[in-house]
Amino acid sequence: MENCSTTRNHGSHHRPMPWFGMDIGGTLTKLVYFEPKDLDGEEGEIIRNIRRYLTKNSAYGKTGYRDTHLQVDNVVICRRKGSLHFIRFPTSEMGNFLSLAKAKGMAELVTTVCATGGGAYKFERNFRDEVNMKLDKFDELDSLIKGMLFAEIHYSTECYYFHSSSASPARRSAESIINYEKKLYDFSQPFPFILVNVGSGVSVLAVRSPNDYRRISGTSLGGGTFLGLCCLLTGCDTFEEAIQLATKGDNKKVDKLVKDIYGGDYEKFGLPGDLVASSFGQMHLKDKKAQVTKEDLANAVLVTITNNIGSIARMSAVHEKIDKVVFVGNFLRVNPISMKLLAFAMDYWSEGEMKALFLQHEGYFGALGCLLEFNEKEDNNGVAGK
Ligand SMILES: Nc1ncnc2c1ncn2[C@@H]1O[C@H](COP(=O)(O)OP(=O)(O)O)[C@@H](O)[C@H]1O
Numbered sequence: 526m527e528n529c530s531t532t533r534n535h536g537s538h539h540r541p542m543p544w545f546g547m548d549i550g551g552t553l554t555k556l557v558y559f560e561p562k563d564l565d566g567e568e569g570e571i572i573r574n575i576r577r578y579l580t581k582n583s584a585y586g587k588t589g590y591r592d593t594h595l596q597v598d599n600v601v602i603c604r605r606k607g608s609l610h611f612i613r614f615p616t617s618e619m620g621n622f623l624s625l626a627k628a629k630g631m632a633e634l635v636t637t638v639c640a641t642g643g644g645a646y647k648f649e650r651n652f653r654d655e656v657n658m659k660l661d662k663f664d665e666l667d668s669l670i671k672g673m674l675f676a677e678i679h680y681s682t683e684c685y686y687f688h689s690s691s692a693s694p695a696r697r698s699a700e701s702i703i704n705y706e707k708k709l710y711d712f713s714q715p716f717p718f719i720l721v722n723v724g725s726g727v728s729v730l731a732v733r734s735p736n737d738y739r740r741i742s743g744t745s746l747g748g749g750t751f752l753g754l755c756c757l758l759t760g761c762d763t764f765e766e767a768i769q770l771a772t773k774g775d776n777k778k779v780d781k782l783v784k785d786i787y788g789g790d791y792e793k794f795g796l797p798g799d800l801v802a803s804s805f806g807q808m809h810l811k812d813k814k815a816q817v818t819k820e821d822l823a824n825a826v827l828v829t830i831t832n833n834i835g836s837i838a839r840m841s842a843v844h845e846k847i848d849k850v851v852f853v854g855n856f857l858r859v860n861p862i863s864m865k866l867l868a869f870a871m872d873y874w875s876e877g878e879m880k881a882l883f884l885q886h887e888g889y890f891g892a893l894g895c896l897l898e899f900n901e902k903e904d905n906n907g908v909a910g911k
């Protein structure tokens with residue numbers, strides 16, 4: 526599938542390699558690197574070294590990682606064929622990243638990097654002063670949509686949902702979500718859809734066509750809140766640790782359920798006894814507090830944040846009269862508990878009318894979209910190298 530609008534052959538007409546897209550978020554910086562496979566001898570030594578360094582390693586320094594399972598091969602971008610690599614590091618490590626870029630000779634080679642996310646503004650000066658690089662800035666929500674639509678077309682297993690074997694939504698319970706099965710979803714006719722980006726905070730968009738979308742809602746209770754509260758309440762230090770703890774815990778020891786208040790279901794309004802009535806609602810009781818473990822607390826934070834996001838997503842979908850809700854962002858990384866809870870919540874509360882959808886490259890669409898936008902822009906401008 527072709528992405529550029531011109532019909533030129535590859536070579537010096539295009540922006541010189543290396544091609545990167547960078548999304549500098551509130552917590553993580555995502556880097557998408559396009560590795561050309563149709564090499565024609567144009568590669569200089571520095572580019573070759575950068576390519577080797579990025580593609581032969583899957584860890585960079587202490588905090589940079591390449592998500593090798595997400596690599597996409599045989600992609601054509603601007604008439605160049607190659608592979609897409611997906612790399613992330615904490616935004617707090619930006620200083621070390623800039624030092625590395627300098628050490629690897631990037632600063633001599635690249636004059637402009639395309640960047641999106643809040644950090645494209647926050648760190649613009651650091652890029653200029655420390656590595657003499659200009660940031661060409663793209664809007665993060667424009668890039669997000671562009672990247673996800675591109676990935677959906679180029680990666681046949683991109684979109685999936687969780688399937689319950691129970692026919693009636695009413696019979697599905699929050700307990701049974703553990704048995705949800707992951708299934709591929711044909712997202713080739715995507716519009717309209719609600720897009721919920723769960724990063725440090727949460728943005729909710731109504732997307733009606735590639736260039737027609739609105740940011741309709743958002744909440745500050747997002748992935749950053751989960752991680753921050755977990756670190757405070759359990760003493761953990763990383764997202765992976767927080768998720769591990771949550772996997773072994775039970776929110777019912779922390780939250781007040783409808784049945785803790787009603788003794789059973791609140792039938793008049795269809796509230797099942799197992800529904801959380803009040804998140805953390807038992808933690809004012811000394812005996813209950815004495816019994817909870819850090820695993821229970823981590824699970825309760827995860828369920829609290831996820832349910833709140835699910836609720837906002839569902840209300841947004843009802844308001845916009847849209848039945849497909851796509852969840853993206855790194856909060857969902859290695860986090861099946863939240864994905865299954867969101868799938869359950871969409872299905873249960875809409876009585877089967879709404880569907881929660883998920884995407885494999887969940888946190889990388891902003892970086893990918895910005896790489897595509899930059900190349901298109903350069904291509905349309907007829908840039909012959911800088
Ligand atoms: N390795 C990680 N380190 C920190 N947070 C992570 C990590 N993996 C997943 N997360 C979660 O992803 C969130 C950031 O998501 P992301 O989509 O990258 O947003 P942002 O653009 O705001 O950085 C964090 O708040 C956290 O909940």
Ligand SMILES: CC(C)(COP(=O)(O)O)[C@@H](O)C(=O)NCCC(=O)O
Nearest residue numbers: 550551724725726727728743744745
């Ligand atoms: C400001 C942001 C767009 C930044 O994006 P992020 O780095 O969190 O992915 C996002 O955090 C957000 O939408 N926060 C919620 C703001 C609100 O609507 O209350």
